[in-house]
Amino acid sequence: MDWSMGGYGFYVWGSYLCSFVVIGLEVFTLVKRKRACAHQSKEDRPKSSHSPQTGVPRLVDNRN
């Protein structure tokens, strides 16, 4: 493989770099959000409000 991409390296590698940086940022922010959710869930909810089978929080139906 020609790493210089026949003189188009900036455009080709720039495209992939930009794409994977953006994808990486999405994954990073999602992991942060997931951790924050798990942390908040532990702080906010008493043990009894979690399902004994799955350990997931029991949901409150906020719709009438």
Add this chain to the structure above:
Amino acid sequence: MNVYKYASPSTFYPLAGKMVPWFAIPAAILFLAGLYVGFFVAPTDAQQGDAYRIIFIHVPAAWMGMLLYVLMALYAGIGWAFNARLSSMMASSIAPTGALFTFISLVTGALWGKPTWGTYWVWDARMTSTLILLFLYIGFISLQASIDDTRRADRAGAVLALVGVINVPIIYFSVQWWNTLHQGATIRILDKPTIVPKMLAAMLIMLAACWVYSVAVVLIRLRCTIIEREQNAARLAEAT
């Protein structure tokens, strides 16, 4: 087995958690395989040289941007019509990933345009309608974030998503309806593809990678949304 029970956020939550690794791991493998085939197996293009290799990320990202919008509108519409909370949450979870792929398609398209057309951007029908798609995604996310009541936010978002879905066929057919600088479709549903099989293979592997990646991140985001909405509902219940 009653599959309808998974329409409830509380029953879908653990299922989504179990599904995530089944999509996240293949996504990583497929991305690596797609890059390998795209850079080491696919031959250099006779006209564009190696600059064409941008196609392996640009086309899957553009397809995902459109497909995810249709899916988002569908879920938002179902959520609105049947008052199905999980569908509305699914629509909210799809939007950021769809916006991400649309952004990637615009950036990689600009980086491909410079060496092939001599310019990063022109206001032609394909590019302008894709930019509108990005604005629709941003509008959907912003609208939902600006309304505190999740039910009203879901309804407002559904209206925007359903109205905006008209933009998807406009993007797809723009190269046929108008005289655009953007090239026509390389792969058509009914015709034989006009691309070398090795190039097509790399593109399809990358498309599969983008699909399974999207499913994985949407499921993770959906789980977060379920938890966050549940917490908000609990806080509201405590306050009233």
